[in-house]
Amino acid sequence: MQRIFISFIAASLLFVSCKKDSVSSYNSNVKADLSVEFDNIAGSQDLQLNTGKYKTTNGDSITSITKLKYFVSNFSFTKVDGTVYTIPQDSSYFLIVEGDSSTYEPSFKVPEGEYKSVSFVLGVDSVRNTLDASKRTGALDVTGEASDMYWTWNSGYIFYKLEGNSPQVPSMGGMGNSFMYHIGLFGGKTTPTINNIKTISLDLTARGTPKVKSGKDTNIHLMVDVLKMFSGTNTVSIAAHSMVMTDAYSASIAANFSGMFRHEHTEN
């Protein structure tokens, strides 16, 4: 009986201390470190550039993935109390490049607090797509970092690139069995076009909320499953669509984008 009573006291103390730690000690006027890790995978396997072999859910074989690159931008984080913090535009554009680990973890300074969700854009918004060349710096520099992610002949960023090989690709002159998915199109400047900009919103409560505080680096670990690009809203057959660039079908692929991202855990 006494033991039960002590345990009860101990448990309530723990509860109180937890509460205190998670709410009252945050100072929302102070900004602290929060990063979002993009961990690229293929189904239940880690994504191995050039060497990994995978199968899509509809049975297509992928004998290699040779390139995976995508833009993530316009991050915003929502606290458990509902307040939203949007990252300033100038530091909210990142190019994730599989094979270059320095790109996997965009990091931010956000107000201290506990966060329940994150939202970001897969791609580049229309404003940045039409900006003066001099303002396209860093990840958006079309003469530098972004030069491989830009359609020079049809002004606009490529949001997402996946390239590789599959025996399902009908062999055509010189191209072997390679597939290429270059998905972009921001809606057009002078004339409306397809808009493949996708906002991804992820709940963080089910697998651990980030508790951001000065003096530590909190990390939101996301899994990005490239195989989900082939299924979800639309089933994408590699045989039927092995090359998709500025093409109406790009919208069918972009519709699958949000399903690629899931929150794995948070390192507090």
Added chain:
Amino acid sequence: MKFTRNIALIVLLFGISIYACKKELSEPFLGFQQPSNFPQPTYHFESNTVTKAGFELGRKLFYDPLLSHNNTISCGNCHIQTSAFVHPGHSVSHGIYDRLGKRNSPPIMNLAWSTTFMWDGGIFDLDLQPLAPIANHVEMDDTITNVLAKLRHTTTYPTLFQKAFGSTEITGTKFLKALAQFMVMCVSSHSKYDSVMRNEGAHFSESEQIGYSLFQQKCNSCHKEPLFTDLSFRNNGLPVSGLNDEGRFSVTLDSSDRYKFKVPSLRNILFTAPYMHDGRYYDLDGVLDYYSNNVQNTLNLDPLLKENGKLGISLTSADKLNLLAFLKTLSDRSFLLDKKFSEQ
């Protein structure tokens, strides 16, 4: 005696040449000049002020084959000044390793008034235009990052970039801005037509005047004065070739844009043959015959070319002669021969 005379002659010639040089050097750089009979330009000068050093750097880059993968093809190869910067005699141009493109090289002329570039209008900012031919497999086949690296390794360019932009650092933005400065300066506004319109003393001949009236009735809706293009995209009814080039559709993916191409300017038209987006007509007689006899009712044919149930534009042979007389008044030799736009 003969000896002193020779010396005197040499001294005199030397003096003249110094004078000539001086004269050229001291010619003031006026920057972008707005022709009084033109609308306001649409280029964003506020984010790229044209300066003498910037323009000259742009001109040097324009004529530099370093911009291509194997250092053999410059912009000037397919854009020749004496032909209003088109590639005369070539339906489509041959770029690096003589690879052929699929469209006719467009003129570089009065681009400060354009809001879209290329036959399909895929590019919406003149600053971003040079990226396309540099990267194109059949044109220069290089990467912009490699071109910038090559420029940084030269002894001349860092100094020229400093003169133009205040530091020896060569960046992509400066590179693009310099090329744009050269291109916006390529203004053609000194044709006989302009002189007549601005009341500068020139007058149309009778035939030119009749041609002008015909032009206003039958051509001006698309080839709108004073730029001689309304900058729109239209299908002018050319038989679709084996290439099945879908034009503007490839940019907008809107099926009502299939087979539409940018309406080209008619300025300096005597010098810009061959004609049409794929250069299929080698002379103006062919073009006028086409409009009067051969327009096809292809998908999205422009309504103006099928008015009253009739395809094309009705033109008598006398009309054609008068129209040709008028079109000749759009030639601007001072632009075609202006040394300031030539390779130095």
